[in-house]
Amino acid sequence: xxxxxxxxxxxxxxxxxxxxxxxxxxxxxxxxxxxxxxxxxxxxxxxxxxxxxxxxxxxxxxxxxxxxxxxxxxxxxxxxxxxxxxxxxxxxxxxxxxxxxxxxxxxxxxxxxxxxxxxxxxxxxxxxxxxxxxxxxxxxxxxxxxxxxxxxxxxxxxxxxxxxxxxxxxxxxxxxxxxxxxxxxxxxxxxxxxxxxxxxxxxxxxxxxxxxxxxxxxxxxxxxxxxxxxxxxxxxxxxxxxxxxxxxxxxxxxxxxxxxxxxxxxxxxxxxxxxxxxxxxxxxxxxxxxxxxxxxxxxxxxxxxx
Numbered sequence: 001x002x003x004x005x006x007x008x009x010x011x012x013x014x015x016x017x018x019x020x021x022x023x024x025x026x027x028x029x030x031x032x033x034x035x036x037x038x039x040x041x042x043x044x045x046x047x048x049x050x051x052x053x054x055x056x057x058x059x060x061x062x063x064x065x066x067x068x069x070x071x072x073x074x075x076x077x078x079x080x081x082x083x084x085x086x087x088x089x090x091x092x093x094x095x096x097x098x099x100x101x102x103x104x105x106x107x108x109x110x111x112x113x114x115x116x117x118x119x120x121x122x123x124x125x126x127x128x129x130x131x132x133x134x135x136x137x138x139x140x141x142x143x144x145x146x147x148x149x150x151x152x153x154x155x156x157x158x159x160x161x162x163x164x165x166x167x168x169x170x171x172x173x174x175x176x177x178x179x180x181x182x183x184x185x186x187x188x189x190x191x192x193x194x195x196x197x198x199x200x201x202x203x204x205x206x207x208x209x210x211x212x213x214x215x216x217x218x219x220x221x222x223x224x225x226x227x228x229x230x231x232x233x234x235x236x237x238x239x240x241x242x243x244x245x246x247x248x249x250x251x252x253x254x255x256x257x258x259x260x261x262x263x264x265x266x267x268x269x270x271x272x273x274x275x276x277x278x279x280x281x282x283x284x285x286x287x288x289x290x291x292x293x294x295x296x297x298x299x300x301x302x303x304x305x306x
Contacts (some may be wrong), residue, residue: 001034010041022291035067042074048184049195049299056197071099087121117185124179161249165196192302199295202264223267263297
């Protein structure tokens with residue numbers, strides 16, 4: 001059996017860089033791997049979408065019997081402090097080993113809700129979640145905008161986006177593992193990132209069979225092309241665009257110039273907003289070159305200057 005070591009970048013990074021370090025052989029999900037160590041350098045800085053994606057991955061690996069270790073070079077500053085504050089360790093399975101030590105009393109448990117610019121990592125279980133979460137997310141987004149009127153509309157958009165994404169978790173997840181949501185404001189880029197992650201089979205795994213049953217013209221498209229049609233046309237299992245959570249979310253987010261990243265089990269795509277919508281020419285990354293990871297992981301970067 002093999003031990004797979006994954007070393008995260010020693011700098012600020014997002015989803016594309018995460019997939020780069022996860023690539024290579026053997027895959028942490030492969031049968032030949034029995035132990036996975038995620039090494040976090042001293043100067044590693046993770047965006048919130050990456051945080052909940054890593055959290056989902058660690059819990060997934062633990063669920064299939066891998067010995068998972070997350071080792072930090074520095075425990076008093078940097079990434080470990082940030083993850084502790086955001087609630088990463090509150091939601092990490094107890095069997096996942098943390099070095100040098102897992103916090104016994106987390107910063108999230110002491111300080112949660114005191115920073116007006118973020119909503120810490122919240123669990124989304126299939127049997128329910130905190131019903132105050134959508135309003136907390138939308139209120140946080142609204143207060144970050146300098147215009148009260150625009151902030152109100154931004155908050156309404158975030159409320160709708162989150163509600164639709166939660167619908168996706170319930171409809172397409174197909175797993176007992178808990179999903180996650182979080183929101184973080186970034187003053188340097190004048191953006192707010194809303195991220196939702198689940199550990200299910202992925203939206204296309206439930207969509208494609210439904211399209212095949214209906215003999216839909218898109219049933220044979222590859223993952224990247226089908227995902228693009230979902231985002232831009234609202235392709236859904238029912239044939240009704242209003243039943244497609246990702247399409248509805250993207251439509252709301254586009255008004256605020258929100259960039260969109262979607263990571264599926266074997267496909268990641270980045271959509272950059274254009275005046276006419278998420279144009280096909282804005283697809284930055286396609287399918288079939290990524291390490292496998294279960295679930296649907298979605299990040300919206302809302303601009304605060306719209």
